Amino acid sequence: MxxxxxxxxxxxxxxxxxxxxxxxxxxxxxxxxxxxxSRPPGAPTRAWRTRLVVVGIVLAALNLRPAITSLGALLEEVRDDLGMSGSVAGLLTSVPPLCFAVFGLAAPRLARRFGPGAVVCAGMAAIGAGLLIRPWAGGTAGFLAASALALMGIAVSNVLMPAIVKRWFPDRVGSMTGLYSMALALGTATAAAATVPVTEALGGDWRSGLAVWAALAAAAVLPWLALT
Known part of the structure; x- marks a missing residue:
């Protein structure tokens, strides 16, 4: 029983x-x-997100030096037109390392609060805005302020790029770092070599020659905006 x-x-x-x-x-x-x-309709798959990150890294690296090297190619024209003294021109050349030191230290804290992708997206937007504004800022003070805005975006993005590579490609850090370095060198050399010919093609106005690099920064915003 x-x-x-x-x-x-x-x-x-x-x-x-x-x-x-x-x-x-x-x-x-x-x-x-x-x-x-919870997955939103049309959310990108992991593979597409990875491709977007690769495109974003390359475009971001291309934008990390043109704000500096394009100005070096047209510095004499800028000084003559804005009436910069030698001391002010020297200050202008010292702005990049100063911004790298100040804003580069803030990058990890911003990344912890907002996420590295969002910070890089904002950095690319700051580069584009600074490059677009500074030729027509009106005077030396405005030119310096707009340059500092662009350099702020460069500083935070420059610091976060290695972390993004390690986060998304832990098994391909070497190859992705090499790709990032190649894009960085390409952007540096292209801006230095092409700024003067582009300026001449646009009518010889240094303002147009400097502002044209904002388009490259605007293109870099798009993949990071999609990822964010």
Missing amino acids: VSEETTETRTSTSTTLPGARAAEGDPMRTTDTSLSA
Whole structure:
């Protein structure tokens, strides 16, 4: 009798357990459902996100030096037009390391608060805004302020790029760092070599020759905006 009751109890337990789990909610089923429900429609897959990160890294690296090297190619024209003294021109050349030191230290804290992708996106936007504003800022003070804005974006992005490479490509750090370094060198050399010919092609106005590099920064905002 005891054996039959025990058998019936076990049978009823095994029979009602799935129903109870269905009523109470299977943790694995609930997790899968919540994940699929929380995924926004049209969200990019992991593969597409990885491709966007690669494009974003390359475009960001291309923008980390043109603000500096393009100005070096047209510094004489800028000085003559804005009436800069030698001391002010010397101050202008000292702004990049100063901004790198000040804003570079703030980059990790900003990344912890907002995420590295969002900070790089804001950095690219700051570069584009600074490059677009500074030729028409009106006077030396405005030119210096707009240059500092662009250099702020360069500083925070420059610091966070290695961390982003390690985060997204932990098994390909060497190859991705090489790609990033190549894009950085390409942007540096291209801005130094092409600024003067581009300026001449645009009518010889140094303002247009400097502002044209804002378009490259604007293009770099797009993949980071999508990722953010």
